[in-house]
Amino acid sequence: MMSWWNQFEFVFPWLLPLLVVAPLLWFWRIRKNLNREVSLRLPSTQSVRGLRSWKSALRPFLPLLRVAAISLFIIALARPRLDLSEESVTAEGIDIVLTLDLSTSMGATDFSPNRLEVAKQVARDFVSRREFDRIGLVVYAGEAYTKSPLTVDKEIIDRFIAELQMGEITDGTAIGTGLATAVNRLKESESASKIIILLTDGENNAGYHSPELAAELAEEFGIRVYTIGVGSGQQTLMPSSPLGGGKYTFKPTRGTVDDKLLAYIAETTNGRYFRARDTEELESIYDYIDELEKTEIETTVFKRYEEQFGRFLLIGLALLLLETLLRYTVLRTVP
Known part of the structure; x- marks a missing residue:
C-alpha cells in the first residue's frame, strides 16, 4: 500500500486546497438552518414521543453525500495519476x-x-x-x-x-x-x-x-x-x-x-x-x-503514467446520483 501511495501524484496540486470549500459550505448551511428553526411549545411531549424514525435520523447526514461528491470532483480536477516509471540498468x-x-x-x-x-x-x-x-x-x-x-x-x-x-x-x-x-x-x-x-x-x-x-x-x-x-x-x-x-x-x-x-x-x-x-x-x-x-x-528511466481522475469522477457522480435519489424518494421531506 505504501509503495502505491508513493507512486501517486497530482498534475494540478494547487487545486487541492479547494477541498475545504465543500465542508465549509455544509457547516454554514447547518448553522443557517439552526438559526431558522422555530420552536413549538407543547404542554407535554407524550404526544410526539416515538415519532423519530430512522429516516429522520439519516436525513441530516444526507448532504454529506454531496460534500463527498464535490470533494471527489475537485480531486479529479487536480488530475491524480500513478507514476509507473521503469528503469533499465x-x-x-x-x-x-x-x-x-x-x-x-x-x-x-x-x-x-x-x-x-x-x-x-x-x-x-x-x-x-x-x-x-x-x-x-x-x-x-x-x-x-x-x-x-x-x-x-x-x-x-x-x-x-x-x-x-x-x-x-x-x-x-x-x-x-x-x-x-x-x-x-x-x-x-x-x-x-x-x-x-x-x-x-x-x-x-x-x-x-x-x-x-x-x-x-x-x-x-x-x-x-x-x-x-x-x-x-x-x-x-x-x-x-x-x-x-x-x-x-x-x-x-x-x-x-x-x-x-x-x-x-x-x-x-x-x-x-x-x-x-x-x-x-x-x-x-x-x-x-x-x-x-x-x-x-x-x-535509463522510462516515464509512464496511469491516469486516475476517471475513478474519482465516476465515484463522485455515483454519490451525487445516490444523494438525489434518496432526497426525492426514501428521505423525501414534505414542504
Missing part, C-alpha cells in the same frame, strides 16, 4: 580472478583462527559486494588450478571459497604458477577492466612459471594485478607436518613475505601491493580495492 562489469594461497603456512595463527580462514571470509565479503561483475577463483600452493572460471553466480563462488582447505594441492608456494593460471583465465576476456587479486603469505619456492614472466604476461593482456602479502611478521605458530584428517603439528616460526617480488608484480601491471599484518588491515585492503575498481552502471 546497463552495467559494464569487471572481470576479477581471486588467486588464493593454500600452502600450509596459511594455517599460521597470527590471524584468528588462522590466515586462511580470515582470507576466505574477507574474500567472501568482497564477492558479495560485486553485484555486476564476473568473478573467477584460482588456488595455488606447490601447483595451481582453476577452482571456478569467470561467472556471475556469486553463490557458487561463495561456496567454493568457503570449502577451501589446506592440503588440497601439493605443498609449496608457486606464486608464478598461480598468477599465470589466473592470467590464462582472463586473457580471452573482452571486459574493459580485468583484474587479479593475488594473496600469499610466503615466497615463491615452487612451480614451473617465473612470477616475473607471469607479471609481464598480465601486463601484455591488459590485466591489472593487486598483490596482498599476509602475515604479522612476528613469531607465530605455523603448521609443520600433517597428522591426517586435516590436522597438523605446529611449531613456532617467523614467516617471511617477499615484499619486493609482490611489489614488482603490482608495479609491472599498473596495480598496487598491499601488506596485511592483521585482520583489520586485510579487510581495509579489500574495501580499498572495492572502491578503486568501480563497475560502470548506466540507468
Whole structure:
C-alpha cells in the first residue's frame, strides 16, 4: 500500500486546497438552518414521543453525500495519476580472478583462527559486494588450478571459497604458477577492466612459471594485478607436518613475505601491493580495492503514467446520483 501511495501524484496540486470549500459550505448551511428553526411549545411531549424514525435520523447526514461528491470532483480536477516509471540498468562489469594461497603456512595463527580462514571470509565479503561483475577463483600452493572460471553466480563462488582447505594441492608456494593460471583465465576476456587479486603469505619456492614472466604476461593482456602479502611478521605458530584428517603439528616460526617480488608484480601491471599484518588491515585492503575498481552502471528511466481522475469522477457522480435519489424518494421531506 505504501509503495502505491508513493507512486501517486497530482498534475494540478494547487487545486487541492479547494477541498475545504465543500465542508465549509455544509457547516454554514447547518448553522443557517439552526438559526431558522422555530420552536413549538407543547404542554407535554407524550404526544410526539416515538415519532423519530430512522429516516429522520439519516436525513441530516444526507448532504454529506454531496460534500463527498464535490470533494471527489475537485480531486479529479487536480488530475491524480500513478507514476509507473521503469528503469533499465546497463552495467559494464569487471572481470576479477581471486588467486588464493593454500600452502600450509596459511594455517599460521597470527590471524584468528588462522590466515586462511580470515582470507576466505574477507574474500567472501568482497564477492558479495560485486553485484555486476564476473568473478573467477584460482588456488595455488606447490601447483595451481582453476577452482571456478569467470561467472556471475556469486553463490557458487561463495561456496567454493568457503570449502577451501589446506592440503588440497601439493605443498609449496608457486606464486608464478598461480598468477599465470589466473592470467590464462582472463586473457580471452573482452571486459574493459580485468583484474587479479593475488594473496600469499610466503615466497615463491615452487612451480614451473617465473612470477616475473607471469607479471609481464598480465601486463601484455591488459590485466591489472593487486598483490596482498599476509602475515604479522612476528613469531607465530605455523603448521609443520600433517597428522591426517586435516590436522597438523605446529611449531613456532617467523614467516617471511617477499615484499619486493609482490611489489614488482603490482608495479609491472599498473596495480598496487598491499601488506596485511592483521585482520583489520586485510579487510581495509579489500574495501580499498572495492572502491578503486568501480563497475560502470548506466540507468535509463522510462516515464509512464496511469491516469486516475476517471475513478474519482465516476465515484463522485455515483454519490451525487445516490444523494438525489434518496432526497426525492426514501428521505423525501414534505414542504
